Amino acid sequence: MELDTVINTLCKKQKQKTKQNKTKHPMLEEWSCLTPIPRKPNMASSMRSLFSDHNRYVESFRRFLNSSTEHQCMQEFVDKKLPGITARIGDRKSEIKILSIGGGAGEIDLQILSKLQTQYPGIHINNEVVEPSAEQIAKYKELVAKTSNLENIKFAWHKETSSEYQNRIREKKEFQKWDFIHMIQMLYYVKDIPATLKFFHSLLATNAKMLIILVSGNSGWDKLWKKYGTRLPQDDLCQYVTSSDLTQMLDKLGIKYECYDLLSTMDISDCFTDGNENGELLCDFLTETCNFNTTAPPDLKAEIMKDLQESEFSVKKEGKVLFNNNLSFIVVEA
Ligand SMILES: C[S@@+](CC[C@H](N)C(=O)[O-])C[C@H]1O[C@@H](n2cnc3c(N)ncnc32)[C@H](O)[C@@H]1O
Secondary structure: OOOHHHHHHHOOOOOOOOOOOOOOOOOOOOOOOOOOOOOOOOOOOOOOEHHHHHHHHHHHHHHHHHHHHHHHHHHHHHHHHHHOOOOOOOEEEEEEEEEEOOOOHHHHHOOOOOHHHOOOOOOOEEEEEEEOOOHHHHHHHHHHHOOOOOOEEEEEEEEOOOOOOOOHHHHHOOOOOOOEEEOEEEEEHOOOOOOOOOHHHEEEEEEEEEEEEEEOOOOOOHHHHHHHHHHOOOOOOOOOOOOOHHHHHHHHHOOOEEEEEOEEEEEEEHOOOOOOHHHHHHHHHHOEEEEHHHHHHHHHHHHHHHOOOOOOEEEEEOEEEEEEEEEEEEEEOO
């Protein structure tokens, strides 16, 4: 059940359109043109973005979650680090205001809320969610409905992207302050990340914190994107952005932060067994390419498969190849 709910954080609300590479993503209303590593269409092959095939994307994401420690890593952070980070956000307050950007189906959000309830017993919590996918909002509401002990939490959902939220707030000039803002695995889908960071930073109340989770700059993802990004299919949906890019943006903006890296791995052993279905789906997820094994030019495939076993990308342990899926938790100060 937990897995299904999380998979749905990436679900799209319409049926997939498999033909066009540049079809607007059904869920995302912002477009990425500020990709740090530009992608170009690979004219020599029939490779197309994994995002163009909704079902395959959801299935490969599910395989990724099954094969990785992504969620255990986030849970560990929430359990061990979050209480220290949020230790003062509720100082002298009768209500704690939380803003979740891209909250998806709410799984991680509820873990965070549960921690805050324990930390601030009896204090009322106002949790607002900015999420463009109606499907995800419906899932989030279902999760809330079946979760106990949420009595002192008030929920509100805004079906909009972060930039639509920003525009609405600016138009109405309703710049209310928040005690905790989080953006978990969602900044890849935002067009103007520095502007987004600046805006939400300006909404932090005294003692407030903002938590951003992204893949780490020391992860295998960073190496893979840097080395092969230009040879993989183009899509307008998602930027190759890691914590290194993000901390550079924060430095430029003069915003203070702390960055914690947590180890996470993805077991990619199956990728090296010909015809293994799980391996093929994991390869698709890694390369964000639909049917990578059958559509990639042989030289590109050979290079990537070789590199994935190198120590820069993975470790070999107990007969398994474990891809470096390290996550960064960036805590921004008010
Ligand atoms: C990888 S999911 C993460 C969901 C959730 N934060 C979690 O960790 O379980 C990314 C979420 O961001 C949402 N999203 C995509 N583009 C967005 C945007 N421009 N503004 C806000 N949310 C967005 C998606 O609908 C999706 O629910």
